[in-house]
Amino acid sequence: MAVNKTINKRTNTHGAMRNCIEYVLRQDKTSEPLTYVTGPYRYDEIIYDLVYRTFLEEKKLWDKDTGRMYAHNIISWHKDEQITPEQAFEFGKEFAEKWFSGFQTLVAVHKDKDHIHCHLVANSVSYEDGRKLHNTRKDLERMKQLTNQMCQERGLTVAEKGKHFDGSQIEKGEVIAWSKDKYNLFRQQVKDSFVADCAMAVLKALENCISKEKFIEKMKQFGWNVNWTEKRKHITFQNRDGKKVRDSNLSKTFHLDISKEGLENEFNGNRQKARDASDRNSRSDEELRNYYRELDAAIADARGITDQAQSGEGYSRTEFREGERVHAKTKTANTDAGRRETDDLIRQAEIARRSSEINRRNSASDNRAVRNAETESIASAEQRRSEEQKRFAEQERARAARRRDKRRSGPEL
Template sequence: MATIQLGNTKVATKLISYAEKRAHEKGGVDCPAQYAKAQFKATRELWGKTEGIQAHHVIQSFKPGEVTAKLANEIGQDLARNIAKGHEAVVYTHTDKDHIHNHIVINAVSFENGSKYQSSKKDLYKIREQSDQLCLAKGLSIVKEPTAQIRYTLAEKALLEKGKDSWKDEIRESIDSIKGQATSLPDLAHQLKAQFGIETKITPKNISFKHPDFERFVRGTKLGLAYEKETLTNEFERQIERNQERGSARVSDAAPDEFERTGKP
């Protein structure tokens, strides 16, 4: 089973540096992994498209214990070939979490015709389908039930049609408003209780929420994909990784000034 997240960056070299530093396995698609920074840049300059988004980022995470780093990297390369034809890509496989995961970095500009790579939320489902097909071909499990970022019941839909919000929507809105500030599931639970009176129950498999005006808990799976335990956990992990990436960049940027001031690296 593999899950997919999408992102992009205006500074491809920083993303590549971060992903490469922690890689257990790496491999390139239409580009040797060791020359990714230079080749990505050369392609963008060749077509005169150096501004804006420089690279797209796909995180492909696998079920713990289901793949080796080598197999994960091979699947990541196959996925890159399928979803980004004509674009250089490099796949970095990380093993520093319980789940092995790929960081797939795709050059924003095609080396074939100079076209820009297009990636949006609607493309997320197409990429998931491609990932599922590759996993099935390797005998791996997939998410069998269709998922949605937000999952509405018939009762909720009826309220929405009348222009009213449901108590479940209030929970969703509360989570959305603070998950960018939270650093972990326990921290999210603490802030939900402190700010909105919403109780949270975390189990090994699920996360559930209880609105202060209602007596029963509702699982994140009933609220939608965006509110499931695995999705929220991945978001917090990605947020930590982004902060580490920014911290590394600041240290790197500050190093020359420190050398000039002290004469020492």
């Protein structure tokens, strides 16, 4: 039984896209044989930084580096499903090629949980015609149908509403969950379970909260008042209908640590994540500024483009777009040649960037060698001057001695 879930989080920043790709390719969750990128990808290794840069380059080509950056889907199989990581990998690649056709898509299978799941991260800009990726509610239903169809073709279980994995009927009001992971929280008959409503509200409120006060404020927005005092051991949640739920009840039902200590740990973790993300974004922004400066310089050298932007804050696209992006500006019969020309130009720019890094390192080494040579030269010159002074002094002493001898001997008769 496969569940295809679209992750609707903040996806309109470079940092969010980079963090998502980095998470999906973490070595403790996946391995090289279980990763793949559909569409143009010229590197031999699949590394998060290279995938991130490839996504960015495609956006720059089409001048669509704003708005939604990527789409993130997770296809999860039940822990009792008879499917191997390799089969899940082939499933993910086929789904990506069918659903995200024309869009670069990172596919990676994670096997760090008790159930296998496949991550798909799709670039929001098509490498074929530059169109943006959009999914409507009807598209999400079609996505579910495609997932079920692919399961049927492989003889896998198909999810049925109101039934367990083994086909037995779910009793009215029963709430089930696959694992502790909030993405895999699975529930039925939500309208009949205020306990499930409370659990979902807690998970949503916890996503970015960094303090007890913010958590209580968010829970109130979701329709739940929170009674959290030092005098009482447990936290009590109460909805608008007056129904109450204890934190211990939520922890027991969903196997989650929803206690005072557990929530405080979540707040601390979110604060640390925010600090780490801020540091990564600062480093990433600086790297991007340097990278695009070098890219502009390489393009200018390769094609004679002049009057490049000097600010370094953004990628100077105007000349590049008008003079080089043949397949992005025109829809003539020569689009394939234009795309190849643009790809060659980007490749040349990447080579120039790497060459520039090597030259900088070599330059630093050369500078050290020059400084050492200068030091040695100065020392040698000092030694020569000292020796010359000694020779001059000896010559002066010899001349003085000859004059003294001449005066003593007197004039010749």
